Amino acid sequence: MERVTIKDVAKASGYSISTVSLALSEKASRVSDETRNKIRKIASDLHYSPNQMAVGLKTKHSKMVGIIMADMQNPHVASVFMTIDNELRKYGYSLICCTTNDKDVLDVQRLQNLVACGISGIILANPSIYDLGENWEKLKNTILASNLPIVGRDNASLCEEKIGSSVSVDYEEGAYLATRHLLEAGHTRIGCITGPLTMQVTQYRLDGYKRALRDFSIDYDPVLIYEGDYEIESGSNALPYLLGQNVSAIFSFNDNMAFGLFRSARSFGITIPRDLSVVGFDDVSFDEVLEVPLTSIHIHAREIGISIADEMIRLINEDSRDFQSIVYTPHLMVRGSARRK
Amino acid sequence: MERVTIKDVAKASGYSISTVSLALSEKASRVSDETRNKIRKIASDLHYSPNQMAVGLKTKHSKMVGIIMADMQNPHVASVFMTIDNELRKYGYSLICCTTNDKDVLDVQRLQNLVACGISGIILANPSIYDLGENWEKLKNTILASNLPIVGRDNASLCEEKIGSSVSVDYEEGAYLATRHLLEAGHTRIGCITGPLTMQVTQYRLDGYKRALRDFSIDYDPVLIYEGDYEIESGSNALPYLLGQNVSAIFSFNDNMAFGLFRSARSFGITIPRDLSVVGFDDVSFDEVLEVPLTSIHIHAREIGISIADEMIRLINEDSRDFQSIVYTPHLMVRGSARRK
DNA sequence: ATGAAAGCGCTAACAC
DNA sequence: GTGTTAGCGCTTTCAT
Numbered sequence: 001m002e003r004v005t006i007k008d009v010a011k012a013s014g015y016s017i018s019t020v021s022l023a024l025s026e027k028a029s030r031v032s033d034e035t036r037n038k039i040r041k042i043a044s045d046l047h048y049s050p051n052q053m054a055v056g057l058k059t060k061h062s063k064m065v066g067i068i069m070a071d072m073q074n075p076h077v078a079s080v081f082m083t084i085d086n087e088l089r090k091y092g093y094s095l096i097c098c099t100t101n102d103k104d105v106l107d108v109q110r111l112q113n114l115v116a117c118g119i120s121g122i123i124l125a126n127p128s129i130y131d132l133g134e135n136w137e138k139l140k141n142t143i144l145a146s147n148l149p150i151v152g153r154d155n156a157s158l159c160e161e162k163i164g165s166s167v168s169v170d171y172e173e174g175a176y177l178a179t180r181h182l183l184e185a186g187h188t189r190i191g192c193i194t195g196p197l198t199m200q201v202t203q204y205r206l207d208g209y210k211r212a213l214r215d216f217s218i219d220y221d222p223v224l225i226y227e228g229d230y231e232i233e234s235g236s237n238a239l240p241y242l243l244g245q246n247v248s249a250i251f252s253f254n255d256n257m258a259f260g261l262f263r264s265a266r267s268f269g270i271t272i273p274r275d276l277s278v279v280g281f282d283d284v285s286f287d288e289v290l291e292v293p294l295t296s297i298h299i300h301a302r303e304i305g306i307s308i309a310d311e312m313i314r315l316i317n318e319d320s321r322d323f324q325s326i327v328y329t330p331h332l333m334v335r336g337s338a339r340r341k
Numbered sequence: 342m343e344r345v346t347i348k349d350v351a352k353a354s355g356y357s358i359s360t361v362s363l364a365l366s367e368k369a370s371r372v373s374d375e376t377r378n379k380i381r382k383i384a385s386d387l388h389y390s391p392n393q394m395a396v397g398l399k400t401k402h403s404k405m406v407g408i409i410m411a412d413m414q415n416p417h418v419a420s421v422f423m424t425i426d427n428e429l430r431k432y433g434y435s436l437i438c439c440t441t442n443d444k445d446v447l448d449v450q451r452l453q454n455l456v457a458c459g460i461s462g463i464i465l466a467n468p469s470i471y472d473l474g475e476n477w478e479k480l481k482n483t484i485l486a487s488n489l490p491i492v493g494r495d496n497a498s499l500c501e502e503k504i505g506s507s508v509s510v511d512y513e514e515g516a517y518l519a520t521r522h523l524l525e526a527g528h529t530r531i532g533c534i535t536g537p538l539t540m541q542v543t544q545y546r547l548d549g550y551k552r553a554l555r556d557f558s559i560d561y562d563p564v565l566i567y568e569g570d571y572e573i574e575s576g577s578n579a580l581p582y583l584l585g586q587n588v589s590a591i592f593s594f595n596d597n598m599a600f601g602l603f604r605s606a607r608s609f610g611i612t613i614p615r616d617l618s619v620v621g622f623d624d625v626s627f628d629e630v631l632e633v634p635l636t637s638i639h640i641h642a643r644e645i646g647i648s649i650a651d652e653m654i655r656l657i658n659e660d661s662r663d664f665q666s667i668v669y670t671p672h673l674m675v676r677g678s679a680r681r682k
Numbered sequence: 683a684t685g686a687a688a689g690c691g692c693t694a695a696c697a698c
Numbered sequence: 699g700t701g702t703t704a705g706c707g708c709t710t711t712c713a714t
Contacts, residue, residue: 003456005691018693018702019699019701021692031699031700050457050691051398051457051690052394052457052458052459053394053397053398054394054690055691055692056394057394057395057690057706057708058691058705064458072422072423073416073423073626078414078419082413082414082440085440086440094437094439094454095437097438112388112390113404115344116391117394145388259627260630262631263629289601289627289631291607344707346706348707358685359684359709360683360684362709363710372683376683376684395709398689398707398708399690399707399710
């Protein structure tokens with residue numbers, strides 16, 4: 001049960017290998033339409049499909065794009081992933097996955113493996129890799145050495161440093177919107193559940209939170225900040241602490257942690273939004289499932305996915321290193337989880 | 342910025358290409374330990390990593406496994422995916438994704454592309470492809486022609502037909518457990534939100550539902566069956582219909598649709614579980630986030646993922662066609678969404 | 683213990 | 699318009 005090769009098509013059609021190759025190729029060439037059609041017919045009858053490893057060996061790249069991902073259990077992550085995959089598919093590209101928990105850091109080895117597979121580009125979809133310090137430097141060097149087009153999420157400096165294109169969200173603005181919403185509702189002690197403070201995307205949100213506070217002439221109080229890790233669990237853990245600080249509202253830096261809040265609210269006899277107002281961040285589809293739908297910040301997940309894919313295709317097709325930085329502005333989605341104090 | 346090849350290592354070490362290849366290979370061979378170490382040192386200094394497309398062209402397969410997936414937005418699907426990826430990574434394998442909405446059916450073309458990429462095996466993680474009728478026959482033929490190891494979810498006949506190994510869940514038993522739980526709580530008119538009735542995994546659940554009914558001497562009433570599609574939306578749509586049939590409890594064939602139920606319950610003035618008992622299926626982690634945590638059927642998602650990966654590795658490494666069928670028995674997870682009538 | 687050489691399936695430069 | 703041929707980077711058989 002051997003795979004049919006170009007040789008078989010050549011033999012079956014009576015033409016030479018090179019003519020077959022040319023005839024099957026997309027780009028116009030010398031072969032007459034008649035010959036081309038004849039050959040294509042035979043190729044398809046034989047169920048011929050070019051060995052991509054041979055093609056890749058020649059052309060130096062395959063129709064695959066590597067993607068470095070965070071945990072797909074986070075629905076926002078999953079949604080961006082799906083969009084990228086769908087968009088890329090339109091151009092005949094497939095994704096090779098490389099998931100990383102932030103714990104077991106992506107090693108240079110694994111990245112090199114991807115490159116060795118002949119991928120045509122790398123998508124950096126897990127923003128936490130930028131905050132790995134020395135380790136990120138190593139990864140960056142590997143990436144640079146690969147000379148492959150890069151599209152990264154949430155890191156505009158990728159573009160400034162001429163490493164790759166960037167598709168990001170104005171997290172500062174998003175956090176500002178969320179906080180202001182709470183402020184306008186009369187809350188003055190607003191707790192925050194942040195992500196890891198080492199992460200840039202966390203700091204941006206914190207900046208937005210502070211700016212909103214300033215606008216309302218309220219002093220920033222570090223006591224109201226609980227450092228989470230963007231996982232459900234840390235949202236649950238934050239609740240007793242912040243309650244102890246007498247907050248009347250909480251801004252959770254993502255929806256996931258807000259879910260943790262909801263989950264543990266019961267056990268503390270807290271009802272949202274009666275006793276506590278909550279605003280999340282991501283606008284994940286589960287937000288609407290909650291008995292009290294979660295007010296959140298919509299960050300255009302779909303558009304982000306499409307932009308990442310399209311930008312990658314552009315970089316590949318134009319063989320361009322003319323990197324771009326695309327920024328999406330988030331919007332407040334008012335639902336039921338925050339109310340007037 | 343050219344990639345370093347085996348030639349470079351040969352030149353740098355003073356040995357021939359073949360000796361380098363041998364020295365770098367895992368399997369023991371003629372090269373002395375001294376030479377081997379010398380060469381390995383140089384290779385690593387040069388950051389050499391073998392071009393996988395060249396390796397693949399020679400050896401006929403690469404360290405990649407193709408996976409055909411349903412929508413990752415479903416947290417159960419995402420969770421299985423992550424587990425497979427993590428487990429496969431331990432053996433140096435990566436996943437090439439091939440997501441399919443059931444709408445745009447996976448075409449033979451795309452499958453052939455995967456095969457052409459030199460994947461070492463195919464994971465069929467979207468059970469709906471078995472129910473494509475003629476189209477599944479075509480896919481099956483392509484799979485058979487590829488002669489690659491297959492591991493599929495939820496289709497024991499894969500194993501009987503000598504197509505591949507199967508990792509599945511006893512859906513009949515799971516549905517029986519769910520229904521019995523409701524029956525024991527005194528409910529007699531129990532609505533069902535099913536998946537597409539054409540799918541085998543749906544039929545199994547229906548069988549379990551019926552068996553439980555028989556055990557309690559209650560007649561099966563087709564009027565209580567609402568055909569959904571395993572998506573949130575269809576759960577929402579089911580509610581008004583089933584309410585119209587005067588049900589006091591609903592068994593949703595997956596958690597996703599149960600979420601849809603929760604989402605629309607508000608607008609009908611229904612409180613769960615006071616007015617309506619609900620049992621889901623999948624035991625997704627979001628279940629616990631709901632104000633009324635969802636009673637559900639745990640189907641061992643983690644174990645399924647690990648089994649799929651391990652079985653794939655076994656098939657690849659042993660070059661075996663000695664297929665297995667692994668079946669997991671589900672368990673009832675009692676939470677708050679179902680109560681005594 | 684080591685090197686030379688063939689060849690995996692393909693593309694493209696080069697002849698005709 | 700078509701065929702011949704030289705590699706792409708690697709593994710492996712066959713000499714030595």
